[in-house]
Amino acid sequence: MDTQVLIVGAGPVGLTLALDLGMRGIKVTLVEQKDKPAFLPKMERVNARTMELYRRMGLADKIRAAGLRSDVPMDVFVVLDLVTPPLVRLHYPSVDQAKADIRATNDGTAPLEPYHLISQYTLEPLLKSELERYPSVTQRWSTQFISCEQDPNGVTTTLKTSDGKTETIRAAFVIGCDGGASPVRHAIGIKLQGEPNSLGLRQALYRCDDLFEKLPQGNGPGRGRHYHVADDKSTFLIMQDSTKHWTLHSEMENDEDMKTQFAKTVGFPVKFEMLSCNPWRQNLMVAERYQKGRVLLAGDAVHLVIPTGGLGMNSGMGDAIDLGWKLEGILKGWAGPNMLGSYEFERRQIGDRNVGASRYATIGRRKWRSHYRPNIRDAFGEGRQNRETLARVAETEQRKTNEMIGAELGYRYVNSPIICEIPGGPEHLFRTYVPTTWPGARLPHVWLNDGTAVQDKIPTTGYTILRLGKTSVDTKPLHEAIASYGAPVSTLEIPDEVARDIYGYDLILLRPDMHVVWRGNAAPDAAEVAAIATGH
Secondary structure, eight states: OOEEEEEEOOSHHHHHHHHHHHHTTOOEEEEESSSSOOOOOOOOEEOHHHHHHHHHTTOHHHHHHHSSOTTSOOOEEEESSSSSOOSEEEOOOOHHHHHHHHHTOOSSOSOSSOOEEOOHHHHHHHHHHHHTTOTTEEEEESEEEEEEEEETTEEEEEEEETTSOEEEEEEEEEEEOOOTTOHHHHHTTOOEEEEEEEEEEEEEEEEOTTHHHHSOSSSSOOSOSEEEEOSSSOOEEEEOTTSSEEEEEEOOSSHHHHHHHHHHHHOSOOOOEEEEEEEEEEEEEEESOSEETTEEEOGGGTEEOOSSSSOHHHHHHHHHHHHHHHHHHHHTTOOOTHHHHHHHHHHHHHHHHHHHHHHHHHHHHHHHHTTOOTTTTOSSHHHHHHHHHHHHHHHHHTHHHHOOHHHHHOOBOOSOTTSOOOSSOOOOOSSOOOOOOOTTBBOOOOBOTTSOBHHHHSOSSSEEEEEETTOOOOOHHHHHHHHTTTOOEEEEEEOOHHHHHHHOSSEEEEOTTSBEEEEESSOOOHHHHHHHHTTO
């Protein structure tokens, strides 16, 4: 093999997967057809679950330092423009306030890390720089994927370099993290299913140094991150992490109209420059499969959502983390035959669920937008009545876009071949998170008596047996059964009663991604649980 894993696509998902594998000592080659990360706006919010995962990779503080100032509120508005009093203001805390709220909460309902606003064009260079620390990872920019052929032992991929030459590279696995158009997905004949092209818009990026500081703090909306304009063009303005760059989406016919629309949305004179403008279409789609043999797909290559709820890139991060530890187990020889197939089984159900969450949020946004009428600015009569109706509906419906904590923290792998399944289970909720240790769920965050978090005590590699509340149950047989496959495993004593009370059980077996494999109050059938957990 020339490399153990070939990753195609160096967006946030491909870069994160390469980092995760690099930290595990896996030999990786990352190829990207661009010559460097592009200065184009795409995602701009890393959600709470993704920040928890980045914390485990040692990156959370670096991401916060590179992104938006931590004192800026994350409020969301429905407006006529940025000088008129807002129709709706939804208050969401700054990172500083969210951290304080989390520190004061210890019932399992809060994440360990709050969200953070960081633009994709800021995040990608940061991740790229971090990759340079890992000698097992090779980055190859200006390199295009052409085709691949696989056999039982590996995949031979044809690449084209910037000088037009082609070459082949042999890998044990190929991972397509190459976006919605995914040449890798097309090469293995997998199709997307769902609702394509539901709405066409333009997205423009502007440099406007003064806007953030000049936002009216009295009558105007004030500072926040999203400004949805009540019009018939689906216009919305997004603040980027520097507070000097802004993104506008609108149903405009050409680029020049986007300049006019930006000035109209702002509503007061500011100097600005439009840096880029591109059309895009809204899609709600999921791939019929996530893998074919030794070629697997992640991120936008397998799920396309409307960016309502912030579930696009963040879903891809979940793909990357799920895939990283499983590939490690397969390549290091301790994972059984069920491990590889469990990736598609687990992540496709989440992709499908998050497409549904995005649809739910989008319907809410369209509902309040349907109440727009051209007379909405009229001070009296029908105009005032229409304005009040739209605001009343938006007060409820816009929340569906911005409050997705259930989808972020509460996703659970159901009927997975590497989870000790219990029939039934909690309801899957988009907007509400109810902490649970039901097998397949993420371990809830809990502060211990010494002020540390349980998550911070859990090793980033291998399985962890949590012994809670001073239990006397002998877990040595389970430890030895997992270790007998060659899998890394550790046992962690957590005597604090607060953890035992919230988790509800004396014993929990965790995977490296902090999802629960098994729980109980008595010793399990060690051989059976170990065999399931490791894919045997």
